[in-house]
Amino acid sequence: MSARVYECLKYIGEKIIENREYLTNLDREIGDADHGVNMARGYTAVIEKADTDNPDIGGILKKAGMTLLSTVGGASGPLYGTAYMEAAKVLAGKESITEEDFGKALESAIAGIQKRGKSVKGEKTMLDALIPAFDAYTQRIAEGGGLTDGLECACKAAEEGVEYTKTIAATKGRASYLGERSIGHQDPGATSAMITLKAIRDFIKG
Template identity: 85%
Template sequence: MCARVYDCLKCIGERIIENREFLTDLDREIGDADHGVNMARGYAAVIEKVPRDNPDIGAVLKKTGMTLLSTVGGASGPLYGTAYMEAAKALAGKESLTKEDFGKALELAVAGVGKRGKSVRGEKTMLDALIPALDAYNRKIAEGGSLADGLDCACAAAKEGVEHTKSIAATKGRASYLGERSIGHQDPGATSAMITLEAIRDFIRE
């Protein structure tokens, strides 16, 4: 993937914007019904403000992170903003991306979300999609798989992780006010994380 990072971000943004109502509906069940609206507003700003032709992938991702910090509004702003800014650290100055680079960027992004949210796996959050996805990606790459193969495995694991969020109670974020009553509902943050990974996979596969 060379210097097409803007196109990939646009692809993620369009997918999030398409899913605005779906994400907001999920959030209405256990949150404050703003996840889809907030994320769509953030990515609309990313599509508008992030430079189209800067070849430095790290710089583009940093700008993406800063834009999300400023425009999302809810907790997903600092969470996704931090994810992109941490990923940017692994890709500073790079104009193309190897499967190892992507793995490092994903690892830093996931760690950044955990640190920002002071959260771990099993609390019904984004991490319940992201951590299994990272593990699956790393396993596939260790077996000699390609970037696209790794992303296929990451997306499958994220999907399972999203399903798993239905069976557990929230202990972090707005949904934790509901406690056990959050069981049975799919986590919106884990869902938007899965949508993000799927958009990256589809972009790479094209």
């Protein structure tokens, strides 16, 4: 199972790297045109430096978070770094993940991002994809769905969240310098968060 977690991280990284230009172009419109480049650099290091032999899922994710902190460079470094490290705390000592564990890990990751970015939903950030995704996931699990069902719902909600970011002005991060002028543009952070969730879903579906 732990080896699967490493494979999943690698798969997320590959998807982020594939979308490097796309994310950077989104960021060019409302930011400083580095989101794709930064994230790709971070995940390249995550793949290279991963503790592939570590049986502890928490340990693998903590290492991934620390690597992102020291390689991404932009705001997504401390944000995604915190997300992985908070998820790692929930999954510390675990060698397998249930749908309930995944929900708790996602919840902690989101709480970490909120704390680090001092942000809430509706500010045109990655939270606009992640919070609806978590809500949809939790609801599906409560209805008796499994991990794959939950992730399907989470990804759909994340997609809607990304669309929603086009309709609102940024009040956090570099795009907030643009204020109202950021309306009409899709948020790069919400987009990379959606790509991450979709990668996890696709990896689990196989």
